[in-house]
Amino acid sequence: MPEAAASPIHSRMKHQFETLAQQHHADTLGMWVFLGTEVLFFGGLITAYVLYRTAYSAAFAHASLTLDIVSGTVMTVVLLGSSLTMAMAVHAAHLGHRKTLAVFLILTIVLGLAFLGIKGHEYYQKWEDHHIPGPGFVWDGPDARAAQLFIYFYFALTGLHALHMIIGAGIMGVLLLQTALGRVRTYTVEISGLYWHFVDIVWIFLFPLLYLVDRHK
């Protein structure tokens, strides 16, 4: 297979494939199928949330107000920014610009960590306010039970999302290391980018579902 011998970004073909193109095709399809499973994974939880929100619309709206809209908006902007830097990283990988790739990977990781930091702060706030579901839950208002359900879904959904972010940051870290060692492959960056964008899209759903309940009222 003709490869840019001068380019530091090169690919190696695994033995089960016949051509590099086949390998790339398989890896990309594999990532898309995996993202499909993630859609169903988050989808199950989101479905349960939507059902309860329909049943307890007033209580969920009330509970949603305890989420800090400013934090939420900042997190959304940060995550969108990280998707931008990710896309730039993929672009750099395509062009073979290793340094630019490294810079954008670092930016993506930084933005991802910033997101996680703000989220951690939010969780800490909830803990301080005694809003952690379970025995220590304290709520003023007649709809404590439904509010607890809302907070539970908030933690489950954003917690699962944060876990995926952490894994994503880890993947970016590995890519960064590979870039530094001159062993990164273009399409690995591409496929990791797919994962990162997906995690971003999940947040785009979670933000309005959780933070923007009846805010206009």
Add this chain to the structure above:
Amino acid sequence: MAASTEPLVGRTPNYLNAEHSVKSWLLTTDHKRIALLYLVSITVMFALGGIFAMLIRIELITPQGDLLSSDSYNRAFSMHGIIMIFFFLVPSIPATLGNFLVPMMVGARDLAFPRINLLSWYLYIAGAAVMLYVMVTGGVDTGWTFYAPFSSLFSNGRVTLTVVAVFIAGFSSILTGLNFIVTIHTMRAPGMTWGRLPLFLWSHYATAVIMVLATPVLAVTMMMLGLEHVFHIGIFDPALGGDPILFQHLFWFYSHPAVYIMILPGMGVVSELIACFSRKRIFGYGFVAFASLAIAILSFLVWGHHMFVSGQSAYAGMVFSILSFLVAVPSAIKVFNWTATMYKGSISYDTPMLYALGFIGLFTMGGLTGMMLATLGIDVHVHDTYFVIAHFHYIMVGGAVMAYMGGLHYWWPKLSGRMYPEIWGRISATIIFLGFNLTFFPQFIAGYLGMPRRYHAYSPEFQVYNVLSSAGASILAVGYLMPLIYFFWSMRYGPRAPANPWGATGLEWKTASPPPTENFEQPPIVLEEAYHYSDEEAPIA
């Protein structure tokens, strides 16, 4: 078929003798070795699930609950169901035969992601290990269906650990499915168009789609159940504003497609067996292929037929009932096409064929009783009785397990390089068929009479049927033990197998028995349809 006259085929380098160290097995990425790793682990879990079944059947010989305490019996049937479904049936054919054959049938050297394949086996082992730990530390008594609020609030069994075990095993399943989809899409040999794919691959593709889309919902449901059990938030507890029926919807949204994960691969095996042992292409190949896809898609739309008396609305019941009837049509199409394949064929009675024929008959019976269950008026009476138990055992044991046994016998020469003793094969197939019917047919009668499921003490008028059923179970157990013994025996003393002992079409038969690690020196080129038995150059046993 004749014993090999070719010299010393088994001594040439092949995947079995390539390396001998334990590390070369436990860290293998060869799909064939991973298939054998799965084969061993699944057999162990099948034996465990079978032991629980024996406990159940022995207890049910007498109407009183006199062998086991109520709590022990409840744990016995729960462990039986959980082990058999999540740790035997769901992986069985795909993880053993599928892993071994999918790359070979498409003409590739391995699956698309061999390391992910190994990871899926380790995840399976991890899940099974947690399950074994649950078993020795008290077990779980919720039934494999884990209905809330019993499982979330009232059970004092090891609920949280069990849901962890199932969660882990679910990811094993997802990774297997992912591997199959990508392999079948991207690694077919030159000339192998979708229209030339063996039906085994069509079935595994459809199965993989279900695995990949349905299992995550199980995972998230188990996660919610586990959190509920630990933190008592109230997501399924009505006293805290939750809805126990929501659990049922989420659970069955996976578990109904799961039953098609369990049967579709078996149907794929049966297609291969019928074609080979009738020496004819499968009648209506295209219809059978599309029927697999139709079953996979429709399987996602019928989950509510488990909930006709749950308190869900009657309108929902109607919708699920009509869709359940619809999903039966592609299965009927397959049965008719298999039968038509035999018409004017050249039929031989080798052991795999006996299993395949048994499958068709028993699956038909199971499927028709499924039609009865889809009928709203009837389900109200027989839901949660032994009628349902008989129905699903006809499909899963009379269907899936028989297909698995047939496939194991058929591909055993390829897997191991040895022939099993044919006469014992036929004897055990017959014993299994007879034992199976004696075990489960009386349960239809007991169920319609009203014997509820999950009862260890029952009203005396059901006793005759239970005694017959338990007698059948002991015969069935003998039938299953025999292959275990003679497969082992064959590995040392069985005659060495030629490359193609059955005279079958299919790329896997073009390699040696057992195949070399790389399967093919060069990718084969496919010029004919999958079951080209009537070609002049078609193989003859």
Add this chain to the structure above:
Amino acid sequence: MMWPFTPAFPLQIWPSQASVGAREMDALFLTELGISALMVLLIFGCIFFFAIKYHRRSPNERPRPIRGGIMLESAWSGIPLLVFLVFFFWGAKIYFANAAPPKDAMQIYVIGKQWMWYVQHPAGQREIDELHVPAGRDVQLILTSQDVIHSFFIPAFRIKKDAVPGMYTTEWFRATTPGSYHLFCAQYCGTSHSHMIGTVYVMKEADYEQWLAGARGEPMAVAGGKLYVRYGCDNCHGRICPTLSRLYMQQVGLADGRIVRADDAYMRESILDPGAKIVAGYPNLMPSFRGVLSELEVLELIAYIRSLGTPALAGEGAGIGAGQGLGTAAGIAAPDAREQQGNQNATPPDANPHVTQSDRSSEIQKREGGEVRTQ
């Protein structure tokens, strides 16, 4: 392990048919059984016949492939589909008939709890693990559970319904043959699930009347009336809160604009989770009685409220909504409920003939003398 094998003879292969529904269901089942048996014989027969007739005679046989056609495939897809549709419609018809109890059915309340069935007749009889019903009359069961999901299964009537905690479900039947029949719990519910069984006694009308006249407790509506006063419900309802007179099965306009029907599920929710549905124009002041009232007491209160009358334009069927655990089904569009509410505001809930004047005055005295509830 013992071996007393004394099977019950003569061998029973068919459950007794003791209700009208049982006969209908058996007819459908036998038809399906017949068609299935034909199919099984056909398939088994073909397999045997082909296996023998086309048995491989020489090792070099090469059968010619037979091309199928779209005609044949359509035939054996279409014909089963038509048969399936017939069965679907027939089964759905029976199911729908079972889902809608007749308006004048006699109602009996069933509460499942681990591991017994508590049966409460409105007139006051209580039974445990037993159910006495008259033959020839429509009987509706209203089911709920106090803990986990159970299922009330009477094989001889071919009926079964889950008893779900947090909601009411219903099933109904018309028994035909006097006798005693099995009652089973059919939803696994824990340790003694196998022992959560009982007997249904179908009695001739005369015998039933005699049984009814026997030992009985308080009628449910009377017990409910006492609870109503004991928990101070009359402090509020009919004054600053919506009146309950003629409320049962009325259309109610809610604060968020929805219109719902005040059926049993609505009333249960209003008692246990009052903030879920606020009536338009009224404040959200009612405390929750969850944990204070048992399932039986809730049913007694509902019986009392029903005894206060229903509006003239009461809807069809009994007061169970679609049975969704998350709240009642929305009512049908109806004339403005608020007008009806407003008209009845002034009427105190004294339409209950069972609560005597002296009971009421003593209670009012007690309260006026003692604590005054402010909201």
